[in-house]
Amino acid sequence: MATTTYKRPGIFVDETLNPIVVNEPPAGEFVAAFVGTHDFGPSKPTLIRSWAEFVSLYAGFSGGSMLPFAVHQFFSNGGRSCYVVRAVSADAKTASLVLKDRQSGTGENSGAKDVLRITATAAGTFANSLAVSVTDSGTGPGRFNLTIKAGGDTAGGAVERYTDVSLDPTDARNAVALVNAPNTGSKFITLTYLGPTTWKIDNTPAVTVDQTLAGGTNGAAAPDLSAAAQSLESTNAVLNINLPGVSDTAVLNPVIDWCERYGYAFLVVDSPQIAEGTPTEAAVSKLKELSPLVNGGTTPAPLRASSYAAVYGPWIQTADPAVAAVGATRLLPPGGALLGQFARFDVDHGPHRTPAGQDAVLRGVYSAQYRFTDAQLDELNVAGINVIRFVPNAGFCPMGGRTVKAGYPDRYIAVRRFLIHVRKLLVESTGYAVFQPNTPDLWASLTAVVTQRLTEMTQAGQLKGGSPETAFRVVCNETNNSEATVANGEVHLDIGLALMRPAEFIAIHIGQWEGGSSSSETLQ
Structure with missing residues (x-):
């Protein structure tokens, strides 16, 4: 509301433009989510809409992580948007930087004082390469431009800029409020004002060029992937989740438990990576170990029987997107490509349709790690393992649509996902009551x-x-x-x-x- 004092009769028009807000998916629409370790980027659930955006926020392929490969496969197979969660160690430390103000003079007020603390939004050594620059905006006293670069210098990849801002708490372009805004703020840093309660023009950060944050460490403890996956509940979204390359049931079973409690998430599990040269019969046995339908033992423990999870395998051979060499290939877990097909089927058909068969050809896939006989395919289907195999005149396709729960009808992926969709849609529709x-x-x-x-x-x-x-x-x-x-x-x-x-x-x-x-x- 305008605060202008009106002194004459008439009609007065004000304009108020709100910041651009990221549109959330419609109620009931599934959104892909990938959870894994990586050496760069935010750790809270972050919605991205393209591979280029992933590169700007997570620096693309690095550190031997499967996470970027899964995201790349997702967008290559028709995915439109996905959440990414970078899991970090509990003992990792967060990098920070303190900027001085512009005070000068004599006596108690002489010398520059701390005015602004810049803290990375996620722990890890990656934030030690974040560089901050402060320049005068030229629009008036106390106003400045704040630039954040990833890479430590002007050649850094990801860049965020906040122009014509101020630390004046009454200013509409208060830097702390803009940078710390939950939806439209910085993906890399948060700000804390350290100056006096009564702001003065001198309480403006001094001009600095490419000053880097420091103190970030990766920690020694293994990242808690289960806890990272459960942080997706804060999105309040309907989710298809994949932990790229993870087949450890000690990690996955807590995620399955959470999917059931949350009620709006479905887990796509990658089968274990099989060592090169392993006989096909041994590979079949390894895949079946995940299934609670045929593995009743505890060593190794199977996945928990649930209609909120499905297993896909074997791994797939694709063009290697991380290298420029022509003809280079890489063996990858199938979850990223599959979630791309899930997203495409949801748009083209709806969640009641099983993303499988010759309409679900995985793009960019040259082969599967194994080709099974009909008898072996029978074994795997009974075990609830959804096999990726070659379909003549089509390509490599997922040829299965079952969860890891026996019984009827929610042994089918399409039935469980449709029920999740209906639940969310009806909850959103009846909230007014x-x-x-x-x-x-x-x-x-x-x-x-x-x-x-x-x-x-x-x-x-x-x-x-x-x-x-x-x-x-x-x-x-x-x-x-x-x-x-x-x-x-x-x-x-x-x-x-x-x-x-x-x-x-x-x-x-x-x-x-x-x-x-x-x-x-x-x-x-």
């Missing part, structure tokens, strides 16, 4: 809102049945909202869905018919 008067009018309103959402899904072909009457049912009335539940502040909706299930097995029956006698053959 909280604290509304708990009366039949509210029940009717909720019924109408939910019916509309489910009707849209039916019309989009996401539910079984050609009409709302056969595709779903919604009950929210006196039959499931008694006086006791109303007195307790509760509203109950009972929803039934006719779920779609994938066609896994195509059986073709070929028969010969000649004047009353016949013979037949069944192909699958």
Whole structure:
């Protein structure tokens, strides 16, 4: 609201422009998320929209990490946006830098004093290469430009600039507020004002060029990948998660537990990397160790039986994006490419569709580490391992759509992901009802809102049945909202869905018919 004092009658117009805010994905839409170790970049969940943005924030391929390869494969396979979480050691230290002000003179006020602390947003030695420059903006006393460079000098890769800012707490372009803003602020640093409560023009950082932060260390403890994955709950998003190259069940099982508690996350697990030269039979046994459907032992322990996780393997041979040599290839875990296909299928079809088969050709894949026989494929499918294999006239495709949970119907990836999608969509759609008067009018309103959402899904072909009457049912009335539940502040909706299930097995029956006698053959 304008603070101008108006002195004459008339109409007065003010303009107020808010900072550009990153648009969040629509309710119920899955977003990919990658969690892993890396030697550069933010550690909190960060949404990125292109490989170029990943390079600017995480410096691309470095340190032997699988994280950048998974992100690159994701965007190469149709992904549009993803969260990245860089896991750091608990004992890692954060780099910082203190800037002096511009005070001069004599007596107690003589000499420059500390005015601004700059702290890296994430721990690690990478922040020791962050360089900060302060220049005069030329727009008035006490105003300056702040530049952050990654790389330690003017040749640094990632650059952030905050122009015409001030440390005056009453200024609309207060540097601390702009840099520390949760959504639009810096990805690399936070600011802390160290000057006196009553700001003066002299409490402006002195001009400096490419002064680097210091004190950052990587630490000796192993990063907690499980805790890093669970930090994604702060996004409140519907997630497809992958920990690139991680097949350790001690790490993955806590993540699966969290996926179930959170209710809006699905975990795509990379199969173990098999040593070169390992016989195919031994590779099959190694992949099956992850499956709780066939491995009932504890050494090694399998994944926890859950419909919130699925395993894909074997690893895939792709063009090596980290080197410029023509024809160079690299063996990579499949999770990044698969999450790209998940994202593409969600846009083209919806979460009810299994991202598998010849419509889900993995781009840039030259081969899979193993080619299994039909008998071995039978073993792996029964174990719930979704195998990537060559499909004639298509390419290398995921040829499986099962979770690591036995039973029906949520043994299918498509069913579990669709239920996650529906849950989020209905929670977002009915949030308005909280604290509304708990009366039949509210029940009717909720019924109408939910019916509309489910009707849209039916019309989009996401539910079984050609009409709302056969595709779903919604009950929210006196039959499931008694006086006791109303007195307790509760509203109950009972929803039934006719779920779609994938066609896994195509059986073709070929028969010969000649004047009353016949013979037949069944192909699958």
